[in-house]
Amino acid sequence: MEQIIHFLQAEMEQPTMFSWFHIISLLLIVGTTFCVSFFLKDASEKTYKRILLISWIILVVTQVIKQLIKSFHYGDPSYWEYDLYDFPFHICSMILYMLPILVFVNKDKYPRFIDAINGYLCIISVVAGLAVCIYINVIMTKIIFINIQDILHHGLQIILGVYIFVWNRKTITFKTYYRAFIVFGVCAVVAILINLAFYPQKIDMFYLNPLVSNGLPIGETIQIEAGFIVYLLFYISVIGTVCFLTYFAEIGIYKLILKKKTDR
Numbered sequence: 001m002e003q004i005i006h007f008l009q010a011e012m013e014q015p016t017m018f019s020w021f022h023i024i025s026l027l028l029i030v031g032t033t034f035c036v037s038f039f040l041k042d043a044s045e046k047t048y049k050r051i052l053l054i055s056w057i058i059l060v061v062t063q064v065i066k067q068l069i070k071s072f073h074y075g076d077p078s079y080w081e082y083d084l085y086d087f088p089f090h091i092c093s094m095i096l097y098m099l100p101i102l103v104f105v106n107k108d109k110y111p112r113f114i115d116a117i118n119g120y121l122c123i124i125s126v127v128a129g130l131a132v133c134i135y136i137n138v139i140m141t142k143i144i145f146i147n148i149q150d151i152l153h154h155g156l157q158i159i160l161g162v163y164i165f166v167w168n169r170k171t172i173t174f175k176t177y178y179r180a181f182i183v184f185g186v187c188a189v190v191a192i193l194i195n196l197a198f199y200p201q202k203i204d205m206f207y208l209n210p211l212v213s214n215g216l217p218i219g220e221t222i223q224i225e226a227g228f229i230v231y232l233l234f235y236i237s238v239i240g241t242v243c244f245l246t247y248f249a250e251i252g253i254y255k256l257i258l259k260k261k262t263d264r
Contacts (some may be wrong), residue, residue: 008069011142021147022136029133029155036159037166048167049103055156056099062149063088063096069145085203089194091128094187095121095157102164112179118172119180121157122165122250123243129157165250177247181240207235 015021040051071082088096098117107114132139132154139150165172191205199211207214210228214220223231 008065008145010144012144012147014142015136015140015147017135017137025136025151025155026133029151029158032155033159033162037163040163041166041169043167051163052099052160053103055160056096056103059096059099059153059156062152066146066149069143084198084201087203087205089191089205091124091187091206092132092154092157095125095153095160098125099160115171115176116179116183118164118168119176120183122161122168122172123177123180123247124184124239125157126161126165126250127239127242127246129154129161133158162250166254169254172251174247177244180243184239208232 036051040047043051067082067086067088070086071080073079073081098121101117102114102121105114133151136151139154140147188206188208192208192210194205195203195209196211199209202212203209204212204214207216207219214223214231219231219235222234
């Protein structure tokens with residue numbers, strides 16, 4: 001057990017933006033996104049769901065290991081200390097809860113619900129994954145496994161998000177966009193309730209804690225100077241605009257590249 005713990009907690013020089021670790025990670029994410037979306041765009045529903053299920057299992061297993069690594073401190077004495085901020089209920093964590101829905105819920109019985117989940121994963125989740133994978137300084141540590149897990153998690157958000165869009169390309173519409181925001185809104189409300197319920201811990205799920213400075217560029221200043229309501233309006237408008245642009249970017253790329261070559 002001691003050897004396993006030491007292996008999982010092995011350290012490296014903390015990666016920064018455009019370091020070799022960052023560049024290789026981006027190349028792998030871009031290459032895998034293209035290959036999966038292009039070569040499996042017309043896969044059967046069974047294959048599609050199998051891909052999502054296998055990806056979900058990988059995400060859950062690596063997330064659990066990450067939680068254990070960050071919480072268990074081996075030494076003299078050994079002790080367990082869990083930081084509630086690490087609990088997976090952030091914008092990027094929602095993929096853990098939504099992938100099983102796409103795998104196990106019948107889309108013919110609940111088409112609008114599945115469309116909303118598709119929208120969250122292929123628009124909002126992709127935006128969040130891109131933001132983190134581009135500006136990796138916010139997630140990188142000195143622990144090798146945690147760095148790999150974070151890149152794997154956020155990279156899969158991009159890969160699976162784009163693939164979900166491509167596979168469902170004939171049913172994705174602008175309604176998908178606003179349905180995705182209904183899902184986002186529900187998750188955000190839950191996040192605020194969690195933040196308030198555990199206020200002494202000063203956690204900040206979704207960066208939506210009215211009682212804690214969010215630490216975001218510009219966002220923190222707005223919350224401190226203008227109050228939480230003004231910050232909330234700013235927060236919604238920024239996410240809404242970026243996701244709106246992402247939706248049309250995905251539609252545009254599909255029409256320019258995939259549709260002409262494959263849907264004749």
